[in-house]
Amino acid sequence: MVQRQIFPEEPTWTPKVTRMRAGCARRIIDPPIGTRTENWGASKVHVTTGVHNHITATAMAILSENGESHFIVSIDWGWWQGIKDDLLIRGVIIQELGINENQLLLHLTHTHAGPTTSSDVAELEGGQSAIEYHGVAIKAIVSACRQALAESVLVDVTWGYGKCALAVNRDLPCGSEDIVAFNPNQPADDTLAVARISDLNSKTIGIIINYACHPTTLAWDNSLASPDFVGAARDLIESKHDAPVLFLQGASGDLAPRDGFTGDTRVADKNGRVLGFATLSVIENMLPPSTRLKFLKTVESGALLGEWGEEKFIPETKDSFQRIDLAVPLKVIPSIEELEELWKNVDPNARSVRIKRAKKLREGYLREAGTTHPVWIWRFDEAVFVAHPGEAYSKFQIELRSRFPDRVVFVLNCTNGPGYVYVPTAESYDRGRYQVWQTLLGPGALDELIERVGEAIESLL
Numbered sequence: 001m002v003q004r005q006i007f008p009e010e011p012t013w014t015p016k017v018t019r020m021r022a023g024c025a026r027r028i029i030d031p032p033i034g035t036r037t038e039n040w041g042a043s044k045v046h047v048t049t050g051v052h053n054h055i056t057a058t059a060m061a062i063l064s065e066n067g068e069s070h071f072i073v074s075i076d077w078g079w080w081q082g083i084k085d086d087l088l089i090r091g092v093i094i095q096e097l098g099i100n101e102n103q104l105l106l107h108l109t110h111t112h113a114g115p116t117t118s119s120d121v122a123e124l125e126g127g128q129s130a131i132e133y134h135g136v137a138i139k140a141i142v143s144a145c146r147q148a149l150a151e152s153v154l155v156d157v158t159w160g161y162g163k164c165a166l167a168v169n170r171d172l173p174c175g176s177e178d179i180v181a182f183n184p185n186q187p188a189d190d191t192l193a194v195a196r197i198s199d200l201n202s203k204t205i206g207i208i209i210n211y212a213c214h215p216t217t218l219a220w221d222n223s224l225a226s227p228d229f230v231g232a233a234r235d236l237i238e239s240k241h242d243a244p245v246l247f248l249q250g251a252s253g254d255l256a257p258r259d260g261f262t263g264d265t266r267v268a269d270k271n272g273r274v275l276g277f278a279t280l281s282v283i284e285n286m287l288p289p290s291t292r293l294k295f296l297k298t299v300e301s302g303a304l305l306g307e308w309g310e311e312k313f314i315p316e317t318k319d320s321f322q323r324i325d326l327a328v329p330l331k332v333i334p335s336i337e338e339l340e341e342l343w344k345n346v347d348p349n350a351r352s353v354r355i356k357r358a359k360k361l362r363e364g365y366l367r368e369a370g371t372t373h374p375v376w377i378w379r380f381d382e383a384v385f386v387a388h389p390g391e392a393y394s395k396f397q398i399e400l401r402s403r404f405p406d407r408v409v410f411v412l413n414c415t416n417g418p419g420y421v422y423v424p425t426a427e428s429y430d431r432g433r434y435q436v437w438q439t440l441l442g443p444g445a446l447d448e449l450i451e452r453v454g455e456a457i458e459s460l461l
Contacts, residue, residue: 022206031129031133034126040220054076073145086417090416105376108249115225169254176432188394217259217260224265233275235272237276291310320460328442328448330441336355366440377457386411390423
């Protein structure tokens, strides 16, 4: 009997893979006991009393096609509270590496259980220890970057999407306003972006996770330094793949774990395993590095079946690095005196934290000529990284990914600066949300960000 042989119009299927020269390295940067934290207005203890899981700095060095070095560094810290704090750390790292500021994406995982990033705390409890710690951390971060660059090799980076159910919506309606709490009636973006970095011998040398979820499992009742759920996720993935995991916080302005605001580290570890297993699932489903599928033949059985097989190929090498500074609308910004009057009946410690943050947010971001919001767009053939200093709502990543379905889009909050403000949806301004009274931006800022970044990506592609 003659076997029928018919073939599809596209006889090969190629996963999203990019060839580049890159390296990865990590340093543990645990703060000493007694280092100031200052992450929660409700905290009664303001210094670390121990370490739950390692605070780390993980660096990826990338040598571009033109031989220029670029770095992505993920640190288990919370957020920059002002431009002075940012530049006293990021600025020194840039200087030590001998690069310009657009060659570095210094990303904070946004843990709320890490040491303070403030530089003006010397007179406060644990403040001098924090300042000394920053100096030690800077040296470790620079060392990790140099090692990653020195050990860079040709790699194939496989990009993919998955799903993770850890994050929930955290804008809970309570009458005419919303509070920060689990909202069971509003779905949350569950998209997980993953990259596996493999050398040409197929050895995994690094893994990137991009997921949107506030690390707020550990809250005011916790005094241990911790990367929150990020730590347990890394531990789980690295137990399977002997390579450093680089976690990048996504557009999580409205997203957080369902189980959070606790002092119980077991909950943080449980949340981390949810993310870790989801990431492992994405990696397990990837083809071997630089491998695609080729249609081989048809086979007569109960039905006419088609057989695919693996074949090697050489991935494309293509990169570009761009920064854009976007004009964004401002809201009517209350004076510090007006804020003090507004919050006069709030717990004194919480009020003090709010006022201090409000003052710092304005420094270096508000200018007479208007405010611009920086965005870095790095393209690696099949993947696009979009990084900015603010805390955008998940609509930012949802819209960008829907506009570019043939790419894997990584969206990074809390990266570089200035502009350490929330970027909420327009409808948030009608609900009196925390994110609205924290930000300096007006109702159209997020939509402007989406449109202008979308146009910039389109021009790159």
